[in-house]
Amino acid sequence: MKHLRAINKKARRVDNYVASLGEDVVGLQNNQNPTPQQRPHVPMGCALAFSPGWEVDSAGGTAGLCQPVERDIYDCYVTCFWPSQVPDHLNNYPDWASKCAAATKDWRNLDLVFP
Amino acid sequence: MGAYPNIVMIVDTTDGKVLERIPLVTGLPTGLRLSNDKKTIFVTTNDHSGVEVIDIATRKVINHFVLNSETHRYRLNGAAPDPDGKVLYATTTEIIKHADRFEIGKPKYTVIDLAQQKIVKTVDSSSAQGDTPDAGGGNGGGAFEVSPDGQYLYQFRNQVVVMKSSDFSIVERIDLGRPDDPSEDSLSLGGLQEALSEPGQRVTLFNFSDPIVHNKAFGLAHFDLNTRKFEFTAIGPAPVSMTNLRVTPDKKMGYTVVTEGTLGNKRCEVWGIDMGSSRLAKTSEIPCRSRFSFGMSPDGKKLYMYGAGFEIDVYDATTFQHEATWDLGNDMRGGMIGVP
Secondary structure, three states: OOOOOOOOHHHHHHHHHHHHOOOOOOOOOOOOEEEEEEOOOOOOOOHHHHOOOOOOOOOOOOOOOOOHHHOOOOHHHHOOOOOOOOOOOOOOOOOOOOOOOOOHHHHHHHOOOOO | OOOOOOEEEEEEEOOOOOEEEEOOOOEEEEEEEOOOOOOOOEEEEEOEEEEEEOOOOOEEEEEEOOOOOOOEEEEEEEEEEEEOOEEEEEEEEEEEEOOOOEEEEEEEEEEEEOHHHHHHHHEHHHHOOOOOHHHHHHHOOEEEEEOOOEEEEEEEEEEEEEOOOOOOOOEEOOEEOOOOOOOOOOEOOOOOOOHHHOOOOEEEEEEEEOOOOOOOOEEEEEOOOOEEEEEEEEEEEOOOOOOOOOOOOOOOEEEEEEEEOOOOOOOOEEEEOOOOOHHHHHEEEEEOOOEEEEEEOOOEEEEEOOOOOOOHHHEEEEOOOOEEEOOOOOOEOOOOOOOO
């Protein structure tokens, strides 16, 4: 929102109020809980990212993923940790991976599902 | 070790050959746990919240059942068997399927009877423990251990919580926290058994912080599950994450894998800890896997990096040199149990 600029008194008062919320800087300050760096917006949870084949790590990149990425695919439904879309193993498609012992080698054996 | 899609593999630790694949009835294994008499293996499965018991001698499944029904589902965490192997203590989250929605229940302490093949007792964690129950949070509140007399439960999380097994009421809290373990996930069976050593005793790594500066440090704790006494020796500053400790059969050395940094900046080191002096004896950097579990051969001579794939990387426990990569043919899941 840095491209917005206050142009009247009321807007400037809002700006000043927001600025006043920041804490003062003091000598020898050692902030124990620094404001976390803003991170990319990644839809969390397997069931929220409706982009088949799209997989990123918690920083929005791919450096934290397994290599190759097929190593991660099963954890999308076991721990539901990685934000990518896989069939709903627990409720509707319990057998979608039953023909695939090693995802890296046999991913073609994974079942397609059509919800 | 457990593997996709629904098997437990028996692997020869001399050459990595898969001797047998034991098919499970109830689905994908999420955790394995050796019974106290070392004759059976308890397995929890994912698909229908199943429990299976494998007889080690015959390599057959001798008992299996599921907790789920048409309208009730459970998430099972941190299960541990009683000394007789008749019941499992766990935390469960019940999910009730209504006509128009799923209702997610609060975490409950649960007793599962293996003969009756069902949940025989649940205790609401907040009623048992007041406003700050220990059953919630990541990993269902932490793994359980049961004292040899069956009287007490130990739950290992950001504290060690000692409870009565009869009603899950808290007897004692000990301010030692388990380090973050990259291999831990939300579905687990078992606690510190693999870190052990002798019946009634547990040896593992813990984090603690001093009350003034709050510097986090890690150290080695010896627990006596009978007397609820522990002995803790600080070793050094706590790293970002550590795996469970693996102790050699002669109890002279323990090993862990330490991770520093995150994502693309991650570094991994194997640490060898002299169990006699509780001091760091040797370290060596090894290639990181994004996700991994850490294991040790039953004779304590080899270290294994495995998980998130079908391969086990084998390292020599003395030199920390990579020796081999075993292709097991199935993606691995759950823990590794060494049986002599």
